[in-house]
Amino acid sequence: MSERPRLTVLSGPSGVGKSTVVAHMRKEHPDVWLSVSATTRKPRPGEQHGVHYFFVTDEEMDKLIANGELLEWAEFAGNRYGTPRAAVLERLEKGEPVLLEIDLQGARQVRESMSDARLVFLAPPSWEELVRRLTGRGTEPPEVIERRLGAARTELAAEPEFDLTLVNTSVEDVARELLALMDVV
């Protein structure tokens, strides 16, 4: 059996609760390392550069891509997002588990480049509940919500590509299951 910890990828439609689950995991286990992505999206209220994302300009994102500094990247609902490669590889080299929270396109790229990565799909209890969560979060205007729900239909259809699915009915239950998968508990 390999000594190297596996990379865990958490994916699923916008609004399903990925960030909420990860925040709960890290509250219980602050040692869980989550990659901080680069994005061209503007910060939401309360989001901090270097904590929630590295907020970059289009030109900076072009350079990150051109210089091969991203493990994967994708355009999602009008913005670009990418995983800084060096930090992830450094953690894996040190034998520390790594968690990525990324969209379907990114998960597919990771599958290609890191065959031992474990891909976890976070599913909503129902379509209606997903719409309720995304709308209820109140962070996006209606036209952006529509774009994200359009992407969500594609993402939900891709569920069979993942190694396993967790349904986010209870944040606590999903967080516990992910921690166990990552051998943190």
Ligand SMILES: Nc1ncnc2c1ncn2[C@@H]1O[C@H](COP(=O)(O)OP(=O)(O)OP(=O)(O)O)[C@@H](O)[C@H]1O
């Ligand atoms: N199990 C749950 N039950 C009820 N509400 C939930 C649950 N999980 C998350 N939520 C709520 O759903 C909303 C969306 O959650 P969150 O922002 O974590 O989603 P996300 O998948 O990270 O979205 P995005 O991909 O757009 O970043 C939030 O308001 C959050 O409080």
Ligand SMILES: Nc1nc2c(ncn2[C@@H]2O[C@H](COP(=O)(O)O)[C@@H](O)[C@H]2O)c(=O)[nH]1
């Ligand atoms: N392919 C990637 N997708 C990413 C990355 N970081 C975040 N994301 C995903 O983008 C959407 C939208 O995120 P939001 O913060 O604007 O709501 C969501 O599905 C994230 O998981 C990344 O580095 N690469």
